[in-house]
Each structure stands twice: as C-alpha cells, then as structure tokens.
Amino acid sequence: MTTLAYTISDSRVMLRRNLKHLLRYPSMTLMLVGLPIVLLLLFVYVFGGQLDAGLGAHGDRSAYLDYVVPGLLLITVASAVQGTSIMVAMDMTSGIIDRFRTMAIARASVLTGHVLGSLIQTLAGMVILIGVAFGLGFRSSAGLPGWLAAIGMLALFSFALIWLAVALGLAAKSVETASNTPMILILLPFLGSGFVHTQTMPGGLRQFAEYQPFTPVTDTVRGLLTGAAVGDHAIAAIAWSVGIALAAYLWAIRLYNRRQAVEPQ
C-alpha cells in the first residue's frame, strides 16, 4: 500500500516539474498548439470554399468547418506529442535523470510525469482549438453526453500517442531525432478521414486510409459531435487506442530500464 502511495506521490511531484517546464519553455508549447489553429484557418478559408462544395453543401464553408474540426483535433494530438518526445529526449540527455536513478523513488514516475503533463497540455490545446472553431462558426448538435464521450475518446487516443511519443523520445539518440520522428504522426490525419472523405482517394491510399488508426478515431469523434452514426468506428478506435497505449507503454518502460546499461561514462 505504501508503495502505491509513494508511486502516486512521486508521479505527482514529477507532473508538477513537467508542468513548470511547459510554462518556462513556452515557445515550444505555443508552436505546437498554434499549428492546428493555423491549419484550421488555412483549410476553412483557403480550401474551404472548394471542399464545402465537395461535401454537396452551398459553399459558405460552414459544412466543411463542421466536417474538419475532428480532423484538426487529431492534428492537435499529433502536434502536441511531438513536444512530449522532445521533452523526454531532453530530459534523458540531462544529468538530473542520473540523480533520480540514484534515489529511492518510484521508477516509472519520471515517465508518468511526462505522460500526465503532456495529456494536460494536449487537452488544453484541444480546448483552445474548439474555442477558435466556435469563433469561426462551428456548431455541434451534441449534448453533454456526446461531448463527454468525444472528449473521452480523444483523451484515450492522446494517452496512447503520448506513450508512443515517450518511447520514441527514449529511443532517440539525440533531441533532433526525437523532434523529427513523431512528425509522421501529423501526416496521418491527412492520410485518413480527417480532411476529406476516404472514398475520394485512389485505391491503395484509400485502403490505407480506411484501416489506419486515425480514421476510426476521427469518425467516432465526428459522429459524436455531429450526431452522425458512430457504429463500429468506436470499437475500432478504442481497440487501436488500448493496443497502441499498451505496446508503447511496454516499449517505453523497457527502453527506460535498459538505458542504464548503455552509456559507458
């Protein structure tokens, strides 16, 4: 019991440390939160007229705005976890990690702190994006349960991608690598149902788009927010999230524990 209490206490201390880092290093946070907003403006005002017509609407962009917000929420997740990867890699190259390792603290608390800190940052980014979207005229037919379900889905998927980013940050040999590798995640909402219907894509790409994890998550969130049918998407989305989270968690813990055997200082 005391072990669990210490684990919780140590993780909370590490979370506070990570939140302070985010506040003291605001340029990165701003950039990562800003990217989805810039894309939102770009897609609604530059491409929106054309894409709105593609949805069979009447070109006032509002239909496309409603369509694209879930895709941009996933861009928010993908963008934020890039920061996670960078922060983890930066931490691992600093001397303080060795200090933590020589102290009797819950071993995973360093990583737990990063994960919880990033989760808070990601959710805050989403709140800001939704706020901007509302300002542009986004409207949702969802009631409170729909919103809660959508937030839950996004939080679960964020949790999975954050653990993946932690593992990528641990696996990276340098901070530069750690900042580049997760960039591929930002492409995935584009190669799915984030911005256009997958039916409009050519054969091979369409199959990839329909079976990659971002698509069911996008469709689930879109369904919950617009009142469209969610169907099997939710099951696929939850399965993907749990699967990625579990695999990435195990990978990250393994990398973290094994890291001590390397570096011949």
Next chain:
Amino acid sequence: MTGQASAPGIVARDVCKSFGSHLVLDKVNLTADEGTILALLGPNGAGKTTMVRILSTLIPADSGSLHIAGHDVVTDPDGVRALIGVTGQFSAVDNLLTGAENLRLMADLRHLGRDAGRRRMTELLEQFDLTDAADKPLSTYSGGMRRRLDLAMTLVGEPRVIFLDEPTTGLDPRSRLTMWEIVRELASAGVTILLTTQYLDEADQLAGRIAVLDQGRIVAEGTPAELKSRIPGGHIRLHFAGPDLLRSAAGLLPAAAPDPDQLVLQVPADSTVNSLRELLDELHKARIAIERLSIHTPDLDDVFFAVTGSHVTGSHVTGRPDENPAPQGAAQR
C-alpha cells in the same frame, strides 16, 4: 553481512567491469569506514567515474561484491538508494527550475513532508550561501553556485554515504576551498564520503585514505602519509644553456632524467633547502653552469611515476624517455 551499525560505510570486493572488450575496472577493492573520507585518485579514464556509477546503483558491475552501510548494491538497490547521495561530475540540476524549486523537488522525492522539507530547504540555502539566489532561474547561476546547489540537492535527504565525483573540477580556487570546507564538515558529522579527484593536494587535504586508480586497477592505497612516503619527494628542473652542459650534468647525476629537446635535467629531490644546496654545490664544483631552475613539489604525476613507473600527461599515460626503462606496471603490487 554484519549488523548495520558496525558495517563500514563502503565495501567493494573484486569489482570488475568491461565495456565491450575494454576492461575498465579490474578487481577493484575499496573500503571506507563510517564517517571517513576515502579519495579515489587517478587521471581521466582511470575508471573513477565508472566505480562511482557502480557503487551508486547506476550501472551494474560484471562481478564482485558491493555493500553500502551493510546493504548489498545488487540485491537491495533501493535500500542503498535511500542511504546515499551522489554529486556527479556533470551538473545534475534542473535548469528550467529555480534553486529553491530544485531543492523542493528533492525534498518531495525524499518524502520529507511539507514542514520538514521547507525547514531543510531554508537550512541548506543558508549553509550553501544561496539564499539570495533561491528564487532566481539557474541560467543566472555561476559555475560555483551550480555546484553548490548540486551538492545541496544531494544533501536534502541527509544521506549517510556520499559520492562526490570530481567535486572541484572546473571551480575557481575560492569555490574550491568552500567545497573542501563543506566536505570536511560533512565527514565530521559522521557521513562517509567517497571522493574522486585528479588532484593529489585535494586528496591530501581531505581524505583519511587514498586509493590510486590507474587503468582500472588500484595501484596503491594508504593514508596520505603512507602514500607520500612512497613518492621520492618531487623534483628540481635544471635548465641549461647548451646540450654539452646538459650531458655533463646528466653524467654527474645518474638518478636524473635529461630532456635534450628542452635542455632540461629533471633531478629527483625534495624541496628542502639542504638538498637544494647540496645539488647546487655539486654542480658548482664540477663547473657546470645552470641557466635557471624550478622546484616541483610532489603531484599526481609523481605518485603515478612512483607506483606505476609511467607518467600522466593529460588523459594519456606515457613512458618516461630516460635511463629508467621501468616497464609499465613494474611497480604494481
């Protein structure tokens, strides 16, 4: 292991460690009694940091046994971690936090509780002269302040055994003296300290025992006095105007080592006035003119030469180019 109260602070037996095919530690034995300071003296690359990393549970040894205050490093690493404090060669502070926040982080991770943690923080900030800088970001700290904060963080949990890996490397002379003072105070408070250093005078000033580490082996061990008695007491460097003078002086003093490139003769001697006068008299009688001279008190290089028969230059160990063709390691026990 014996009961904890009487167990020596640090015991390492036959510790071996290789990185790939490179043997870094070769059957290293170390003992430090509770409340004493043991200095691990050696050049860069001797294996000092590796030894500290193994003792502080950061990396495992390949073989050998290690105990800290009676706790086995291998089977009870958390027991060891609860007792030790480590200040490494590279600063282990959080650069994005202030000094006070760094200390609070340590207090929280040591589970000191709010009030006790705050008291300890105030105490340490005062002891390490950091009270004024407590709420400033670390980017404004000088090298000496960072090092002091680093050590203060190590002391938050009042560890019984402390590892200091080259605690004064890169510090200015004044900060160095401050650091020495702190280390002495800790030892007199009963803390066991293992200190690594490249400087003989540092080991001499602080440690009750010194172990000399060279290429992964302990080549000498003893009290500073014992160790110094094995050093032939420093040397005098005689500079000559020409190679002929150097040659005749070298002929006169068979124990000396000539350096024809620099026209210098290195004569083993202590720095007493008598030995200097004798040397000068001898050269004067033989009518050998000396351009100038310099006196060198024993340093790490001399300890090395005495115990390994080879010299330390930077991170390399090189043979001495003279008539003492002692093979490397000839003097090792």
